[in-house]
Amino acid sequence: MSGDPAARLVIVGLSHRNVPADVRESLFVEDVDRARLLANLRAAGFEQGLVLATCERVEVATLSDTPQKVELAAGELLAGWSGMPDAEVGRLLSIHRGHAALRHLFAVAAALDSQVLGEPQVLGQLKDSHRVAQEAGLVSGALEAMLQSAYTVAKRVRSETELASQPVSIAAAAIKVARQVHGDLRRCNALLLGLGEMGELMAAQLNDSPVARMVLAHPTQRRAEAAARRLGCDVRPWADLDTALADADIVVSGLGRGDYVLARQGVRRALKRRRQRPIFIMDAAVPADVEPKVHELESAFVYDLGDLERVAQEGRVQREHAALDAWAIVDAELDAYAKREAGREAVPSLTALRQHFETVRAEVLSTGKLDADAATRLLVNRLLHGPTQALRDAAGDGEARAELERSLQRLYGIDPRHAPGARDDRGEPEDRGGGDR
Known part of the structure; x- marks a missing residue:
């Protein structure tokens, strides 16, 4: 494990x-x-x-x-x-x-x-x-x-x-454009086609605006019903899409199936039934749900995510x-997690080391009356016994001894070059100043 x-x-x-x-x-x-x-x-x-x-x-x-x-x-x-x-x-x-x-x-x-x-x-x-x-x-x-x-x-x-402001800005931009097209949204009906992250965000924005009514249609009825419960809106059967489109002042489409959910002829029929009252259509799907020719219809105002990014003045580069x-x-939090876990793995060893130190301390204190100097010298000698013996045992294996020395230096932050009697790079004892001895 x-x-x-x-x-x-x-x-x-x-x-x-x-x-x-x-x-x-x-x-x-x-x-x-x-x-x-x-x-x-x-x-x-x-x-x-x-x-x-x-x-x-x-x-x-x-x-x-x-x-x-x-x-x-x-x-x-x-x-x-x-x-x-x-x-x-x-x-x-x-x-x-x-x-x-x-x-x-x-x-x-x-x-x-x-x-x-x-x-x-x-x-x-x-x-x-x-x-x-x-x-x-x-x-x-x-x-x-x-x-x-x-x-x-x-x-x-x-x-x-x-990052989090980007989709919110896009949704807010969509509401801004919808108000430019329709004025007071409290008299407007909204239609959500399909589901999707931006569609759900738009639903929240439309509920907050608010609109007079919001309905959802999806090719799979059970998905429509589950989403409608979550979003607090009504459900329209997919078979009634033409009628639902004619009733809608605002349409948010997010199916992205690769075919055009809103084709030119279907939108044209809806506008005719609406007597050319405008429809604001937000195409939130990738690939697009709205046929490009819908843009040619005079009373259809079609915006995709790129258009709304520009309205929000938050472009793709940002x-x-x-x-x-x-x-x-x-990536920074991944590193932080790894360090926390490494720390947790080290806890048993640190606990055992502390217990060892406490045991040695107790043994020193139990030897009888010692002054501070004698007691601390005895404590240091006993604590150093294990590391000293390990270094002696590794004397015949240069690599193992070097690894032990590096570990000691890292654990205790020591530099042997600064120890009394340390030798310089030429193998001579360091001159620590003071002139002739």
């Missing part, structure tokens, strides 16, 4: 980085299923672990000395949850081990691995997953310490960089600089 807990961390999952959008539809895990998922984890032999399930990822994090077995078991669980064949899931899995897994956990918490850099939802989702797994008795000890370190990273990234600063924090 490794003495370094991070070396045992394994994270296995599927995310937006390696899974096509249409496949992600079958990977969504509703909140009500978390207990079942954790029960499946325990049944599969996981003593510690959590499941992070969002609209962009499903990942299992656990500690193990046999990562290959964990990866196989996690892949089978993900296949069972998704209904996909094992082979297909195996082809799409991303696997992180050891310190690379810890770095990934830190990046997820800090929203550096999100489709929208800096989005605020994933940290809350991670904390919810942590809480549920903790209540199920699946998080403690080393995994708990790693999660707390991840929260420290997220806090530092939010407070020390501009966002990339903020991301670099955030990654520097991730």
Whole structure:
């Protein structure tokens, strides 16, 4: 078993980085299923672990000395949850081990691995997953310490960089443009198409604005219903998209399936039914959900993330600089975690050393009445007995003796060149001044 807990961390999952959008539809895990998922984890032999399930990822994090077995078991669980064949899931899995897994956990918490850099939802989702797994008795000890370190990273990234302000600025810019198009948003209806990090952030902004009504439509009805409960909005069947579009003053689309959800003809029909009352459309999808020809329609005001970044006066360069600063924090906290763990590993040895010193001190005190000078000389001699004997035993092995000497010098901060009787580089005793002797 490794003495370094991070070396045992394994994270296995599927995310937006390696899974096509249409496949992600079958990977969504509703909140009500978390207990079942954790029960499946325990049944599969996981003593510690959590499941992070969002609209962009499903990942299992656990500690193990046999990562290959964990990866196989996690892949089978993900296949069972998704209904996909094992082979297909195996082809799409991303696997992180050891310190690379810890770095990934830190990046997820800090929203550096999100489709929208800096989005605020994933940290809350991670904390919810942590809480549920903790209540199920699946998080403690080393995994708990790693999660707390991840929260420290997220806090530092939010407070020390501009990364977290980017998506908020974009959402605020979208609200600003919507007000320019419609004026008072309290009379407006909003339509969310699909899910996604920016879509959820926009939903929060629209609720705060507020709008008269917000509805959500998604090709998968169960996903729509689960998201609507979380966001506090109504659900519209996907089959009613044309009617929902005609009723909407503001549309936020975030499916990113690779086809055009909002094509020119569909938007033109909606505008006709609206008697050319304008529609503000935010295309938050990558790849785009809105056909470029929609821009040609006079009453359709289409903005993508790049357009809104420019409105917010926070361009891609600033966002990339903020991301670099955030990654520097991730790496600094990785180093800090490693040093803390190394310190914990040294505690038993330090405890034993202290006990040894206390035992020798007690023996000296028990020898009878000694003045301070005699007692301290005896104490020093006895404490030096072990190191002296070890150096003598290593006398025939130059490399071993040199290593022992280096260790002593490092532990006690000593420099033999400054000791009385030390020799200079020529092998002669040092002249410490004072002229003729």
